[in-house]
Amino acid sequence: MSEHNKIYIDPKTGEKACKCFKRCGGCQHSESYKAQLERKQQKAERMLSKFCKVNEIIPMDEPYNYRCKVQNIYGLDRSKRIISGIFQSSGQKMVTVDDCMLEDVHAAPIVRTLKKLMKDMRISPYDLRTGKGILRHTLIRTSPTTGQIMLVLVTSGAMLPSSKNLVKALLSAHPEITTIVQNVCPDGMPLTLGKRSMVLYGSGHIEDELCGCRFRISPASFYQVNPIQTEKLYTCAVKAADISEGDTLIDAYCGTGTIGIICAKNGACVTGVELNKSACKDAAENAALNKLENIRFFNDDAGRFMQAMASRGEGLDILMMDPPRAGATREFLGCTAKLAPKKIVYVSCKIETLERDLKTLTRSGYKATYIQPVDMFPHTMGIETVVGLIKKA
Numbered sequence: 001m002s003e004h005n006k007i008y009i010d011p012k013t014g015e016k017a018c019k020c021f022k023r024c025g026g027c028q029h030s031e032s033y034k035a036q037l038e039r040k041q042q043k044a045e046r047m048l049s050k051f052c053k054v055n056e057i058i059p060m061d062e063p064y065n066y067r068c069k070v071q072n073i074y075g076l077d078r079s080k081r082i083i084s085g086i087f088q089s090s091g092q093k094m095v096t097v098d099d100c101m102l103e104d105v106h107a108a109p110i111v112r113t114l115k116k117l118m119k120d121m122r123i124s125p126y127d128l129r130t131g132k133g134i135l136r137h138t139l140i141r142t143s144p145t146t147g148q149i150m151l152v153l154v155t156s157g158a159m160l161p162s163s164k165n166l167v168k169a170l171l172s173a174h175p176e177i178t179t180i181v182q183n184v185c186p187d188g189m190p191l192t193l194g195k196r197s198m199v200l201y202g203s204g205h206i207e208d209e210l211c212g213c214r215f216r217i218s219p220a221s222f223y224q225v226n227p228i229q230t231e232k233l234y235t236c237a238v239k240a241a242d243i244s245e246g247d248t249l250i251d252a253y254c255g256t257g258t259i260g261i262i263c264a265k266n267g268a269c270v271t272g273v274e275l276n277k278s279a280c281k282d283a284a285e286n287a288a289l290n291k292l293e294n295i296r297f298f299n300d301d302a303g304r305f306m307q308a309m310a311s312r313g314e315g316l317d318i319l320m321m322d323p324p325r326a327g328a329t330r331e332f333l334g335c336t337a338k339l340a341p342k343k344i345v346y347v348s349c350k351i352e353t354l355e356r357d358l359k360t361l362t363r364s365g366y367k368a369t370y371i372q373p374v375d376m377f378p379h380t381m382g383i384e385t386v387v388g389l390i391k392k393a
């Protein structure tokens with residue numbers, strides 16, 4: 001362990017804690033995991049029990065090291081040694097972190113090796129203030145089910161000194177890495193990816209398995225960061241949908257198609273709608289990877305798409321919706337009433353917008369029959385919730 005290691009056992013809770021708490025912005029709770037779950041349960045009940053009984057929140061068995069997407073920035077300390085870390089919760093300063101209790105355990109050793117190699121191979125860390133330097137940040141994506149690991153080296157220009165030797169040395173120290181990609185990002189916000197990528201080793205993507213389906217994750221793909229809890233979340237969503245063979249189902253805000261693909265595998269005829277073009281392309285590739293033909297994807301605004309369906313007089317059996325934190329738009333909710341699906345499954349990542357949207361849906365003829373919170377992000381405030389609604393007779 002290095003001098004920057006900040007994980008310790010808190011004598012108050014007897015559980016893991018981190019000295020970077022509050023500064024780095026990763027963890028937002030400093031209480032025991034049990035107390036965190038109670039706090040989340042109370043909040044869910046306070047906001048949602050007016051719609052229907054709220055089930056007990058589904059916890060994470062081992063609520064640590066769950067983040068399968070790890071990003072690190074690099075810099076120099078006073079003695080010009082290369083250091084790594086993450087951005088402070090406020091501002092653009094770096095908090096040096098060599099070990100994090102939320103990140104997948106495979107990431108930190110790779111970052112430690114990389115820092116040594118950067119020194120040997122004269123790969124300088126990029127300095128945001130001066131705009132000089134080579135390595136802007138790294139992105140490590142891992143899959144707990146396939147064991148595949150992707151390292152993305154995000155550089156300020158196409159030049160990466162000794163790239164062949166760097167890859168060789170990385171693989172020799174970490175044979176567990178299955179692919180290495182260089183992404184060129186000359187400008188833009190910190191931690192973003194540029195348009196150009198070069199595969200330095202392997203296939204350029206990793207695959208993960210959820211609910212019996214396989215998903216391809218490229219450097220820029222959206223993928224839930226906690227796959228262990230995601231499987232529980234999706235299982236609840238599919239249970240709430242209670243699919244019969246041949247049911248027509250819309251997966252609105254479908255991202256890379258994960259939920260829709262699992263529903264198609266369960267017999268539904270699925271139409272996925274997603275605003276982000278590259279996520280939509282990933283979704284089509286994921287459907288092919290799972291050899292599914294009863295699913296198609298449209299790159300469109302979900303509200304506009306539903307509006308067009310309603311004006312054509314079309315209907316559907318099940319609406320699956322997983323909007324971003326802002327929740328669904330008024331247009332989207334208005335069209336839902338017109339399309340009149342028999343069932344709606346709302347997967348929410350923000351309880352405040354969920355409450356607002358449930359008020360609208362329950363006023364337009366739907367009744368909530370199932371509310372299941374899932375703890376997707378232990379040690380943070382986030383609560384993910386699945387709500388099942390049925391159309392009142």
Ligand code: SAH
Pocket residue numbers: 222223224252253254255256257258259273274275276279300301302303322323324
């Ligand atoms: N269901 C997916 C993604 C959920 S995140 C999963 O579980 O992985 C929400 C998604 O909604 C993002 O992919 C985002 O690009 C998309 N999105 C945001 N606004 C949208 C809109 N107006 N219409 C369609 N999709 C939208």
